[in-house]
Amino acid sequence: MPVDVGLATTSNQLITGGLVAYSLAFVGYAVRAAFGVRVPDADAAPTPARVLVGATSPAGSATAGAPTSVALSAGAPPSGSAEGTVLDGDAARARRGREAVGPRDPATRFGEVVGKVAVVLTVIGWVAHGAAIATRGLAVHRLPWGNMYEFTLALTFAAVAAFLGVLARHRRQSLGLLGVFVMIPVLLALGLAILVLYVAPAPLVPALHSYWLGIHVTAAIIATGVFTVATASTVMFLVADHYAAAVSRGRSVRFAAIARMMPDPGVLDRVAYRAYALAFPIWTFAVVAGAIWAQYAWGHYWQWDPKETWSFITWVIYAGYLHARATAGWRGRKAAYIALLGFATVLFNFFVVNIFITGMHSYAGV
Amino acid sequence: MTSTSRPDLQALEAEVDELGTRQRVRRPTLASALGWVRWAWYSLTSMRTALILLFLLALAAIPGSIIPQRGSANPSAVRDFVVRHPTLAPVLDHLGFFNVYGSPWFAAVYLLLFISLAGCVVPRARRHWEMLRAAPPATPRNLYRLPAHQKWTTELPPQQAVREAAVFLRTRRFRIAQHSSSVAAERGYLRETGNLLFHSALLVVLLGIAVTSGFGFTGTVLLKEHDSFADTQIAYDSFSPGRMVDVGALPPFTFRLDDFHASFVRSGPTRGAAAGYQAEVTYTARPGVRPKVTTVTVNHPLSVDGVNVYLTGHGYAPHFLVRDGSGRSFDETVPFLPRDGVFTSQGVVKLPDARPHQLGISGFFLPTAAADPFTGQPISVFPAPDNPAVVLGVFSGDLGLDSGVPQSVYTLDTSRMKLLAKGVLRPGQTLTLPGGQGSVTFLGFSQFAEFQLTKDPGKPIVLGAICAAIAGLLASLGIRRWRVWVRAEPDDTGRTVVEVGGLPRTDASGGFAEAFDRLVAALRTRIPPEPAGPAPFPERAGSPSLQVTSDQEG
Ligand code: HEM
Numbered sequence: 041m042p043v044d045v046g047l048a049t050t051s052n053q054l055i056t057g058g059l060v061a062y063s064l065a066f067v068g069y070a071v072r073a074a075f076g077v078r079v080p081d082a083d084a085a086p087t088p089a090r091v092l093v094g095a096t097s098p099a100g101s102a103t104a105g106a107p108t109s110v111a112l113s114a115g116a117p118p119s120g121s122a123e124g125t126v127l128d129g130d131a132a133r134a135r136r137g138r139e140a141v142g143p144r145d146p147a148t149r150f151g152e153v154v155g156k157v158a159v160v161l162t163v164i165g166w167v168a169h170g171a172a173i174a175t176r177g178l179a180v181h182r183l184p185w186g187n188m189y190e191f192t193l194a195l196t197f198a199a200v201a202a203f204l205g206v207l208a209r210h211r212r213q214s215l216g217l218l219g220v221f222v223m224i225p226v227l228l229a230l231g232l233a234i235l236v237l238y239v240a241p242a243p244l245v246p247a248l249h250s251y252w253l254g255i256h257v258t259a260a261i262i263a264t265g266v267f268t269v270a271t272a273s274t275v276m277f278l279v280a281d282h283y284a285a286a287v288s289r290g291r292s293v294r295f296a297a298i299a300r301m302m303p304d305p306g307v308l309d310r311v312a313y314r315a316y317a318l319a320f321p322i323w324t325f326a327v328v329a330g331a332i333w334a335q336y337a338w339g340h341y342w343q344w345d346p347k348e349t350w351s352f353i354t355w356v357i358y359a360g361y362l363h364a365r366a367t368a369g370w371r372g373r374k375a376a377y378i379a380l381l382g383f384a385t386v387l388f389n390f391f392v393v394n395i396f397i398t399g400m401h402s403y404a405g406v
Numbered sequence: 407m408t409s410t411s412r413p414d415l416q417a418l419e420a421e422v423d424e425l426g427t428r429q430r431v432r433r434p435t436l437a438s439a440l441g442w443v444r445w446a447w448y449s450l451t452s453m454r455t456a457l458i459l460l461f462l463l464a465l466a467a468i469p470g471s472i473i474p475q476r477g478s479a480n481p482s483a484v485r486d487f488v489v490r491h492p493t494l495a496p497v498l499d500h501l502g503f504f505n506v507y508g509s510p511w512f513a514a515v516y517l518l519l520f521i522s523l524a525g526c527v528v529p530r531a532r533r534h535w536e537m538l539r540a541a542p543p544a545t546p547r548n549l550y551r552l553p554a555h556q557k558w559t560t561e562l563p564p565q566q567a568v569r570e571a572a573v574f575l576r577t578r579r580f581r582i583a584q585h586s587s588s589v590a591a592e593r594g595y596l597r598e599t600g601n602l603l604f605h606s607a608l609l610v611v612l613l614g615i616a617v618t619s620g621f622g623f624t625g626t627v628l629l630k631e632h633d634s635f636a637d638t639q640i641a642y643d644s645f646s647p648g649r650m651v652d653v654g655a656l657p658p659f660t661f662r663l664d665d666f667h668a669s670f671v672r673s674g675p676t677r678g679a680a681a682g683y684q685a686e687v688t689y690t691a692r693p694g695v696r697p698k699v700t701t702v703t704v705n706h707p708l709s710v711d712g713v714n715v716y717l718t719g720h721g722y723a724p725h726f727l728v729r730d731g732s733g734r735s736f737d738e739t740v741p742f743l744p745r746d747g748v749f750t751s752q753g754v755v756k757l758p759d760a761r762p763h764q765l766g767i768s769g770f771f772l773p774t775a776a777a778d779p780f781t782g783q784p785i786s787v788f789p790a791p792d793n794p795a796v797v798l799g800v801f802s803g804d805l806g807l808d809s810g811v812p813q814s815v816y817t818l819d820t821s822r823m824k825l826l827a828k829g830v831l832r833p834g835q836t837l838t839l840p841g842g843q844g845s846v847t848f849l850g851f852s853q854f855a856e857f858q859l860t861k862d863p864g865k866p867i868v869l870g871a872i873c874a875a876i877a878g879l880l881a882s883l884g885i886r887r888w889r890v891w892v893r894a895e896p897d898d899t900g901r902t903v904v905e906v907g908g909l910p911r912t913d914a915s916g917g918f919a920e921a922f923d924r925l926v927a928a929l930r931t932r933i934p935p936e937p938a939g940p941a942p943f944p945e946r947a948g949s950p951s952l953q954v955t956s957d958q959e960g
Contacts (some may be wrong), residue, residue: 041672056536059464205415251529252705310917317883328872336705339624339716339866340860345508346471353464360460367453385464 047179048241049357055174056192061165062200062223068158069219073301074403075151087301103256161218166200173197180241185257188394192233195390196226198265206269206311214310217301221272258270259326260351263319264386271383274376277308281373293395313365316379320358327351346397350389357382408873433887450518451525459519466515470506473498504713515638527605541583541740546892549907552891554922558935559901560894565892567904570932575890577927588610594911595787600881605874614867621645621863623656628741630723630854634662637713637859655712659863661689664699666853670790678747678789684719685855702857712861719744722751724771724796729844729892730760741854742771743816749773749789751851753820757807760844762807767846769798775830784830796848800839886921887911904933 173193176185184190203222207215218275283299284293293299302308328372330351331341361378364370437505445608451454459880474483484504488495502509504657515525549555560567572589580591627635627646635641637656647653668683670761684703691698691710702708722740730736742753746765774788775795784797807813831848838845889909897903906926 240675242671242674242679321879321883324640324876326880328876333705335714336707336716339707339714339718339860341862341865344467344475349467349471353467356460356464356467358466362459363457363460364452366456369454369456393471 043241044179047175051172051175051179051241052392054168055230055234056173057201058165058168058172058374059227059234061161062227062230064350065158065165066220066227068154068161069216069223072151072155072158073217073220075147075154092366095128098112106266112400158216158219162200162204162223166204169193169197169200176241183254184241184259185253185261186236187239189239190238191257191261191390194230194261195264195268196229196233198262199226200265201298202266202269202315203272205275206315208312210307215303215307217278217303217313218269218272218308221276222269223270226274240310252329252336256326256329256333259322259329263323263326264314265392266319266322267383267386270312270319271313271380273308273312276302277305277312277381278373278376280305280308281376309372312376312379316361320362323351323355323358327355347389350385350393354382354385354389357385413446423681447525450522451529453526455517456522458524458525459515462515463519465887466506469503470512473503473506475506475718476504489580490864493688504715505755520609522740522915523605524609527602527609530598531606534602535597538595542581542590545585545588545893546585546907549891549893549905552909554910554919555906556926557903557905559896559897559903561936562894562902562933564894564896564902565587567902567933568892571892571894571904572927575892578928580890585639588891590889590891592887592889594885594887596881597885597887597911598882600878602884603878604875604882605878607871607878610871611868611875612619614864614869614871616864617867618648618862618864620648620650622861623651624858624860626718626858628856628858629663630741631663631666631852632706633854634660634943635857636713641857651891657713658693659691659711661687661708661715661854663687666855668790668853670788671754680789682913683717683720685720685857685944687715712863714860714862716858716860717855718858721854721856722771722773722791722851722856724753724769724794724795724851725849726755727847727849728755728757728760728764728765728767729846730757731763731839731841731843733759733844734759734761735758739852740891742769746786746791748786750786753816756818758805758807758808760802761845763802764807764823765817765844766801766803766820766823767798768801770794771796771851775832782920791851794833794851795830797828798831798836798837800826800842800846800850802853806882864877886918888918888921889924890922892934901936941944 173184173190174195176190180186187195197221204219206218213335232320279299280294281303283293283296285306327348330348333339334343334345357378361375361382364375364378464638472488476484487504488499497933498504502511506512523596532896540589546552550557562570567586568584568589572582572584575589575591578593580593581595582591621647625642627633627642629635637659639645639647639653639656644720647651663685665686666683667686671677671679672679682703684701686699686701687708688697688699689708689710690696700708701716702715704717707717721741721744723739726737728736728738736759738755740753740755740759742751744751749771751771751773753769754770757765757767764896772784772795773788774792775784776785776787776793777783778785784795801820801823803820806819806822825898826839826843827837831837833848834852836845836847888911891907893905894902906929908918908922908925
């Protein structure tokens with residue numbers, strides 16, 4: 041069937057619209073963070089994050105004496121908090137958080153409104169984004185993930201979906217700043233897709249004609265989207281945890297202004313872990329589905345094609361991350377670094393392997 | 407306060423710690439062989455070693471994705487690499503870098519990992535089995551020292567409160583042990599079951615792979631239209647059997663390529679890309695049974711007698727009628743291998759029986775021939791046979807077939823031959839050789855298909871194990887495992903004091919506090935707190951540093 045040029049154009053317009061909405065949302069999240077609004081997730085009952093590690097294995101973190109995240113270990117005396125349970129480690133911050141409950145000053149209220157508008161803009165952008173993908177699919181009469189442009193569209197869509205999911209689950213917590221950290225990669229990737237990776241819509245090469253394509257690639261896209269949000273959360277966790285640790289030792293930190301805006305490190309760590317724990321089985325499934333598809337298409341489950349190899353490396357590293365969380369001395373920051381390494385392999389697989397290393401998966405279309 | 411509560415909790419943790427994070431065995435100081443063996447074994451099966459081995463595995467996999475590999479989709483890549491890196495290549499070759507995934511060091515990493523895995527899973531399974539049959543551990547004396555704790559007074563008598571708690575916890579799918587004044591409860595055993603299932607399934611995957619590499623085989627064969635294939639070793643163009651395969655007793659099926667059809671995108675930006683190809687084949691599963699007709703396409707292999715037949719490539723086989731100087735004629739249809747996306751195909755025809763001299767033809771087949779706009783040379787501009795032509799050079803002399811050195815059927819050794827004639831032919835045209843040495847007529851072409859045949863007896867094992875692994879993973883990552891104790895005792899004033907303590911087991915996901923709070927909130931509807939009494943207990947007394955409170959989620 042011929043490509044429907046009209047629909048394809050509509051798709052391009054929709055994605056541009058989505059990009060505009062996302063950009064505005066990004067500014068909104070940043071403004072909100074800049075106005076220092078922390079929704080008082082900690083007003084009545086402070087966050088339990090410290091217990092995460094402290095309670096599950098005091099033996100581990102105490103005896104190993106390892107540099108697990110200080111904010112997460114029971115030993116770190118929280119400073120400046122009356123109950124001794126607030127993790128902020130920064131009295132001013134804690135106070136500001138609590139003040140936000142009471143009568144708010146106009147600036148704070150402004151920040152809050154902007155934050156809400158940013159969420160609405162994200163949703164609008166996401167709907168346009170989804171519509172762009174759908175119209176592209178209708179234009180080419182197939183699942184629209186056959187080349188890197190389409191792939192990037194789908195990945196970023198999944199990432200924003202995962203982000204909105206996190207926001208919905210943690211409505212009461214001030215995760216707005218996560219929006220900044222998610223929107224940066226999303227905007228970069230979309231910009232790259234539109235400016236560099238764009239290819240006009242076209243039918244697929246025969247090797248891609250299989251419903252395993254739908255299964256395998258869809259799973260990989262979802263997992264990557266969720267990994268993206270998890271990574272954003274991990275990066276924030278590292279910043280926040282570093283800051284909390286420094287403050288509790290009375291040391292000053294660079295970029296404190298940004299660090300002080302971070303949500304609670306415990307919450308960030310938890311959001312990240314849950315995302316990894318969701319994405320890992322999906323990734324596992326994606327790799328397996330890919331192997332099954334490879335068997336139909338090429339007669340081998342597994343040929344150590346570069347793409348396969350890097351998917352495997354990603355899988356192994358995230359397995360390492362999950363192990364690290366259960367290994368004394370590796371919890372907290374070290375585990376977080378492993379997770380970042382995992383995402384680095386995801387990016388490598390997508391950008392470097394697709395474009396620079398040829399294998400049987402050479403369908404990047406760039 | 408902190409200092410007193412610590413050891414208590416540590417003891418509890420040690421008691422419940424049945425994860426892989428086992429106690430580390432001290433490095434033996436004396437030269438006791440057994441001590442060393444034991445130490446080595448414990449080190450190998452520790453979580454930390456598993457972690458390191460996982461990293462090593464990831465690291466070891468990298469070079470194979472960067473350095474070209476033998477036996478990969480593009481075998482000439484290794485040759486090109488060797489040419490480009492004449493000093494480095496022999497070293498890399500010696501270290502197995504052109505065959506990373508078959509190299510001893512790669513095998514060492516994954517075998518160690520799997521030994522570690524087995525050494526880790528077996529004892530854990532045993533402990534888990536015991537744990538599954540045991541009652542939840544007795545109620546600790548000081549519940550307030552647990553990571554989560556709540557306390558209230560009720561008007562229910564202690565016995566009744568304990569009973570209520572027991573019933574309640576059972577409906578919440580806790581396994582319980584009821585004591586005189588308390589209930590011990592635990593749930594989430596399936597988490598460890600899932601974890602063990604996942605890890606054991608990985609071992610089974612390896613087993614399945616081993617079965618395939620021992621008892622499976624893979625081979626390739628190239629068939630022109632109307633050619634037949636019988637499953638014997640010599641019929642393959644290349645064949646690599648597993649170690650345990652009896653090559654004399656391959657499955658006795660045959661098949662024939664009746665027709666091949668390829669179509670290409672004719673317009674748009676991907677003009678010339680393959681749009682689809684299919685092979686019509688007739689196959690006979692066993693001698694004596696009725697032949698069946700089927701279509702093999704890229705994603706739809708033919709499965710016959712435990713062997714899968716995949717369509718992996720295709721091309722053109724030009725058809726020539728060659729006459730030699732003695733007047734003898736040879737009818738040759740020879741596959742020419744595609745060299746590029748427009749199917750510029752290269753091949754040779756060897757006629758060792760031609761007289762007075764052997765004849766050899768080297769040439770190109772161009773499916774859609776056109777003149778190169780710059781050089782005027784004939785080139786192919788589209789992969790479909792819209793305007794087929796061949797570009798030939800005809801040689802006479804000695805083909806060198808008797809020299810004993812094996813020759814590829816796709817290359818012509820012209821060192822002892824001389825060029826007689828060259829030319830471009832359309833179907834039906836003839837190139838006459840000078841001096842009455844004969845002629846070459848290009849009659850037309852047929853198509854050929856390449857098939858890969860694979861027998862993979864480990865497949866059901868691998869597939870089943872992977873399904874089990876994913877199920878186990880979901881259980882392991884999605885289930886919370888925790889213990890709850892409820893105690894109800896009268897205090898000095900005769901009121902019933904209810905105390906609840908909770909202990910997470912592997913609370914990697916966090917959120918234990920919320921789950922605990924939700925549970926206790928529900929329990930309070932069963933064991934209602936006294937209506938506003940005098941000075942109730944503060945709700946979460948106890949050691950501040952171990953305090954669990956909830957955020958507002960859920
Ligand atoms: C082939 C190598 C291995 C892979 C791919 C792997 C993968 C995983 C994954 C994905 C998890 C997280 C899911 C879960 O909690 O069940 C996990 C957990 C775990 N693994 Fe492994 N593993 C491997 C080898 C090992 C070895 C050798 C050990 C023993 C030392 C081990 C011990 C554990 C333990 C104790 C957990 C539980 C952690 C927890 O519950 O939080 N694993 N593994």
